[in-house]
Amino acid sequence: IKRIGVFTSGGDAPGMNACIRAVVRTALYEKLSVTGIYQGYQGMLDGNFTEMTSRSVSNIIQLGGTILKTARCLEFKTKEGRAKAYENVKAAGIDALVAIGGDGTFTGADFFSKEYDIPVICIPGTIDNDLYGSDFTLGYDTATNTVIEAIDKIRDTAASHERLFFIEVMGRDSGCIALNAGIAGGAEAILLPEKETAIDELIAHLSAADGRGKKSSSIVIVAEGDQNGGAYNVAKKVKEKFDYYDTKVSILGHLQRGGSPSSFDRVLASRLGFAAVKELLKGNNRMTVGVRGNEVVTTPLEEAINNKEYKLSSDMLELVQVLAI
Numbered sequence: 001i002k003r004i005g006v007f008t009s010g011g012d013a014p015g016m017n018a019c020i021r022a023v024v025r026t027a028l029y030e031k032l033s034v035t036g037i038y039q040g041y042q043g044m045l046d047g048n049f050t051e052m053t054s055r056s057v058s059n060i061i062q063l064g065g066t067i068l069k070t071a072r073c074l075e076f077k078t079k080e081g082r083a084k085a086y087e088n089v090k091a092a093g094i095d096a097l098v099a100i101g102g103d104g105t106f107t108g109a110d111f112f113s114k115e116y117d118i119p120v121i122c123i124p125g126t127i128d129n130d131l132y133g134s135d136f137t138l139g140y141d142t143a144t145n146t147v148i149e150a151i152d153k154i155r156d157t158a159a160s161h162e163r164l165f166f167i168e169v170m171g172r173d174s175g176c177i178a179l180n181a182g183i184a185g186g187a188e189a190i191l192l193p194e195k196e197t198a199i200d201e202l203i204a205h206l207s208a209a210d211g212r213g214k215k216s217s218s219i220v221i222v223a224e225g226d227q228n229g230g231a232y233n234v235a236k237k238v239k240e241k242f243d244y245y246d247t248k249v250s251i252l253g254h255l256q257r258g259g260s261p262s263s264f265d266r267v268l269a270s271r272l273g274f275a276a277v278k279e280l281l282k283g284n285n286r287m288t289v290g291v292r293g294n295e296v297v298t299t300p301l302e303e304a305i306n307n308k309e310y311k312l313s314s315d316m317l318e319l320v321q322v323l324a325i
């Protein structure tokens with residue numbers, strides 16, 4: 001291979017820039033050329049490319065977001081769309097790809113590399129930590145840290161007013177952020193997409209805590225995909241039967257996607273960017289790179305897409321209850 005095309009796609013995540021930097025510099029070190037593709041698959045369709053030099057990635061390791069931008073692109077889901085993308089990619093002399101993104105991005109890369117003779121290596125980038133093939137995805141650690149900062153701040157006001165706060169965090173299908181940030185933030189209870197929590201059970205739990213004199217610090221973390229329909233619905237249902245507390249809801253929203261990446265995410269991004277280029281140089285195709293037990297590992301792309309691993313450890317689910325006494 002002579003020229004790698006690198007892009008970020010789908011939901012943005014802190015650490016994507018550190019990853020772009022690692023891909024670009026590893027490739028240049030290996031005497032390859034690099035094309036930056038703007039806006040993911042949309043940029044392939046539009047031919048929105050830029051030549052990357054070592055200096056194009058200076059001073060970005062600490063930046064959130066992605067300098068290459070990201071987008072959702074419906075046209076790439078069609079065969080015709082991908083054909084158009086291929087024409088542009090080929091015309092630009094790109095003969096290998098590194099894709100940074102989530103599940104959808106992986107699926108697009110799988111189709112594309114099966115239809116055309118362009119090897120692709122995928123890097124898991126999403127704050128949700130919901131991809132098979134890596135213990136951690138880019139952005140997850142930073143997002144969790146952002147959430148606990150917010151929980152700590154809300155706790156100050158919750159304690160002062162003796163209020164019960166329902167804090168909604170991101171995670172439509174994955175409770176990773178909710179569970180980890182909830183434990184780190186000392187939450188009273190954590191509601192997850194993967195696990196049904198009966199409102200009566202939650203109320204019994206809250207009133208028992210109240211009986212133990214815990215009223216001044218009650219924080220309940222609700223993942224956006226919780227089975228009761230999110231924080232507003234949970235708060236409403238609790239209030240209908242348990243009108244003891246002054247109840248408030250706080251939806252953290254998109255602030256969870258931004259910010260300077262943590263040291264963990266920067267190192268992970270650097271390792272995976274480096275590894276992706278090395279895999280291409282070995283002649284590999286349709287793989288993801290990730291970390292398992294602090295070792296960089298590869299997984300066949302198809303397996304990463306199809307395998308829905310359950311990442312919530314049972315000890316963590318249990319300890320939430322135990323540590324809330």
Ligand code: ADP
Pocket residue numbers: 009010011041042071072073074075076077078101102103104105106107108109111126
């Ligand atoms: P994420 O990568 O974060 O999961 P999306 O699900 O939006 O985000 O996927 C990113 C992009 O990947 C989509 O906008 C689309 O261009 C492409 N993509 C997703 N699913 C497919 C598919 N089934 N076939 C082809 N391309 C797809």
